[in-house]
Amino acid sequence: MTRARTSLLPYLLLAPSLLFLAALFLVPLLQTIGLSLTENGELSPANYQRMVGDLNFVPSLRNTFVLVLVVVPAQVVFALAMATMLQKLRLGRDIVLWIWTIPLGVSDLAAGLVWLAILQDRGYLNSALMALGVIDGPTPWLTYETPVALFFSVVAAEVWRATAIVLVILVAGLQLIPREYAEAAEVFGARPWTIFRRITLPLLRPSLQTALILRTVLAFEVFAVVYAIGGRNFPVLVGEAFVWQTDNQNTGVAAAYAMLVVVISLASTVFYLRALRTPPEQQP
Amino acid sequence: MADIQIERVRKDFGAVRALDEITLHVADGEFVALLGPSGCGKTTLLRIVAGLETRTAGRIVIGGRDLSDVPTRNRGLAMVFQNYAVFPHMTVYENIAFGLRMQGADTTRVQAQVKRAAELLHIEMLLDRYPAKLSGGQRQRVAVARALAVEPPVLLMDEPLSNLDALLRLEMRADLKAILQEAGTTTIYVTHDQTEAMGLADRIAVMHGGRIVQFDTPMAVYGRPQSTFVGGFVGSPPMNFIKVDVTGGQAKLGALSLPAPVASGSVLAGIRAEDFALVERDKGLPFNVLVVEPLGSHALMTGRVADQIIRVVAPPDTAHAAGTEIGLAPVQQRIVWMDAGSGTALGRSA
Numbered sequence: 326m327t328r329a330r331t332s333l334l335p336y337l338l339l340a341p342s343l344l345f346l347a348a349l350f351l352v353p354l355l356q357t358i359g360l361s362l363t364e365n366g367e368l369s370p371a372n373y374q375r376m377v378g379d380l381n382f383v384p385s386l387r388n389t390f391v392l393v394l395v396v397v398p399a400q401v402v403f404a405l406a407m408a409t410m411l412q413k414l415r416l417g418r419d420i421v422l423w424i425w426t427i428p429l430g431v432s433d434l435a436a437g438l439v440w441l442a443i444l445q446d447r448g449y450l451n452s453a454l455m456a457l458g459v460i461d462g463p464t465p466w467l468t469y470e471t472p473v474a475l476f477f478s479v480v481a482a483e484v485w486r487a488t489a490i491v492l493v494i495l496v497a498g499l500q501l502i503p504r505e506y507a508e509a510a511e512v513f514g515a516r517p518w519t520i521f522r523r524i525t526l527p528l529l530r531p532s533l534q535t536a537l538i539l540r541t542v543l544a545f546e547v548f549a550v551v552y553a554i555g556g557r558n559f560p561v562l563v564g565e566a567f568v569w570q571t572d573n574q575n576t577g578v579a580a581a582y583a584m585l586v587v588v589i590s591l592a593s594t595v596f597y598l599r600a601l602r603t604p605p606e607q608q609p
Numbered sequence: 610m611a612d613i614q615i616e617r618v619r620k621d622f623g624a625v626r627a628l629d630e631i632t633l634h635v636a637d638g639e640f641v642a643l644l645g646p647s648g649c650g651k652t653t654l655l656r657i658v659a660g661l662e663t664r665t666a667g668r669i670v671i672g673g674r675d676l677s678d679v680p681t682r683n684r685g686l687a688m689v690f691q692n693y694a695v696f697p698h699m700t701v702y703e704n705i706a707f708g709l710r711m712q713g714a715d716t717t718r719v720q721a722q723v724k725r726a727a728e729l730l731h732i733e734m735l736l737d738r739y740p741a742k743l744s745g746g747q748r749q750r751v752a753v754a755r756a757l758a759v760e761p762p763v764l765l766m767d768e769p770l771s772n773l774d775a776l777l778r779l780e781m782r783a784d785l786k787a788i789l790q791e792a793g794t795t796t797i798y799v800t801h802d803q804t805e806a807m808g809l810a811d812r813i814a815v816m817h818g819g820r821i822v823q824f825d826t827p828m829a830v831y832g833r834p835q836s837t838f839v840g841g842f843v844g845s846p847p848m849n850f851i852k853v854d855v856t857g858g859q860a861k862l863g864a865l866s867l868p869a870p871v872a873s874g875s876v877l878a879g880i881r882a883e884d885f886a887l888v889e890r891d892k893g894l895p896f897n898v899l900v901v902e903p904l905g906s907h908a909l910m911t912g913r914v915a916d917q918i919i920r921v922v923a924p925p926d927t928a929h930a931a932g933t934e935i936g937l938a939p940v941q942q943r944i945v946w947m948d949a950g951s952g953t954a955l956g957r958s959a
């Protein structure tokens with residue numbers, strides 16, 4: 326009797342959260358799959374055909390991928406450098422970390438608007454450049470004609486906004502690595518860069534994996550920052566889903582875009598789980 | 610030549626003085642144990658020698674070279690850490706090879722040295738394994754092999770056996786002694802276990818409260834402690850300190866009268882448990898037996914002398930039982946007289 330009760334108890338305690346997830350995640354997901362695969366109540370690939378045939382499909386796919394491929398590695402490199410520097414601080418480490426994580430508290434739309442204020446025609450950047458005499462008058466950076474400037478503006482905003490989450494995960498991960506490993510390496514003659522490459526980085530692999538999965542999945546969902554800064558001058562996948570849903574009133578195609586993002590996210594997660602796996606025998 | 614000279618080394622952690630003017634000379638090829646209770650500064654001193662910890666004042670000179678401001682990686686040392694610090698993501702082979710690779714040794718030398726070190730520590734069959742699959746004792750051997758593979762002139766060890774069970778510790782102790790004697794490595798070995806220090810070291814530096822309170826051979830530290838602290842810390846059971854009154858230069862222990870190093874007053878007679886002869890009650894110092902522990906090789910008796918509890922080693926077949934009263938006759942030339950106030954050794958009596 327007691328035994329049966331104790332073995333049931335964990336499931337009972339888990340049940341509310343499972344029900345909650347089922348209601349608010351699984352059901353919408355199944356509905357989205359359904360929506361994307363039907364037209365007028367019949368099974369049909371039409372929504373996917375319309376998505377692929379759309380003028381903005383290839384640019385949005387390409388933009389999203391290029392953005393992820395530039396932003397995520399940049400964020401990991403920055404976060405690694407920042408976390409390593411934090412490790413070396415004796416005093417005020419918490420304050421520096423706290424300041425670095427301020428952008429985490431800013432919503433992505435607000436972050437986009439901050440960067441819009443900096444980068445628009447009469448924004449802070451142009452004012453500064455004019456004062457320095459680099460440019461003569463207001464110069465547009467965020468238009469269809471300046472794709473490179475627009476792209477790097479989006480990259481800057483994304484890096485500014487979301488590097489901190491990688492940083493927080495890596496700082497926690499670094500703190501889990503006992504100091505003796507680096508000290509032992511140092512005693513046996515390793516230089517700081519060698520220690521980083523041969524000791525710290527391999528031991529940080531589990532944290533890197535977590536940070537990469539989290540950041541990559543979110544980067545594929547990039548939307549608000551891009552639209553605040555560039556509008557539809559820089560189409561991305563989730564943005565297209567939004568446009569099809571609101572402007573074109575076509576939920577089916579929007580659902581197809583959403584499913585594409587889900588599949589890409591899952592694929593990248595599986596990729597990281599395999600590529601950055603720590604074999605059990607190598608776990609500390 | 611790789612002698613170690615630690616000169617007037619001081620270390621403050623904020624307001625806490627962890628090391629107070631430590632001076633210690635370890636001869637080339639010598640095995641010195643740093644022995645002391647937890648928190649006395651042993652690890653801090655070892656880490657300062659390695660350069661892993663900064664010092665507040667003083668110098669570290671190894672083989673005639675002042676290394677005080679040389680970074681750890683250029684000091685040419687090897688170290689065995691208390692938790693081994695064997696790299697979990699490398700095989701045993703790569704762990705042992707690590708120091709050699711850092712030195713840029715060629716493949717033949719790496720192979721030869723790893724093989725030699727692994728054979729020395731009987732872990733040849735573990736070379737392809739990862740540390741997670743090893744027992745504590747095996748990891749410990751890997752840590753020692755990693756240190757020996759670079760053929761270091763100086764080896765530092767911080768309580769390397771403290772995480773092993775008693776039997777394994779005994780076995781590793783004997784192995785270590787044999788290996789290091791053969792290699793002729795200058796070694797500083799940190800431990801809080803006095804048996805380990807006694808068994809391994811050429812000389813023992815006993816530390817207490819950030820100072821070295823005695824630096825001598827194991828037998829001298831054991832037999833001629835310079836303070837009640839050393840006598841109490843080294844040896845099991847600890848040395849007995851019996852308070853006796855002296856009049857006319859003679860200390861009165863029951864029926865016995867022994868020459869004391871002071872003319873009058875109160876002194877402590879430091880006597881090891883095994884340095885008593887058991888005699889009849891009225892022929893020696895009256896000893897009230899409270900407990901007898903038969904320990905196989907001998908019997909340990911705990912009892913009362915006047916109002917003091919002391920321990921006495923008796924032959925294993927002793928007939929004295931708890932509740933009896935016997936006499937004790939200390940071996941006179943082994944008594945260490947201590948000042949009753951300061952607890953430091955007085956000049957020898959006879």
Ligand SMILES: Nc1ncnc2c1ncn2[C@@H]1O[C@H](COP(=O)(O)OP(=O)(O)O)[C@@H](O)[C@H]1O
Pocket residue numbers: 622625627645646647648649650651652653654
């Ligand atoms: N990093 C540190 N910060 C502050 N105090 C320390 C630090 N390391 C050691 N201490 C202090 O220095 C003293 C000696 O410590 P330690 O050398 O570790 O002793 P042992 O190895 O003999 O047990 C202790 O009082 C300890 O609390």
Ligand SMILES: [Mg+2]
Pocket residue numbers: 651652653
């Ligand atoms: Mg210690």
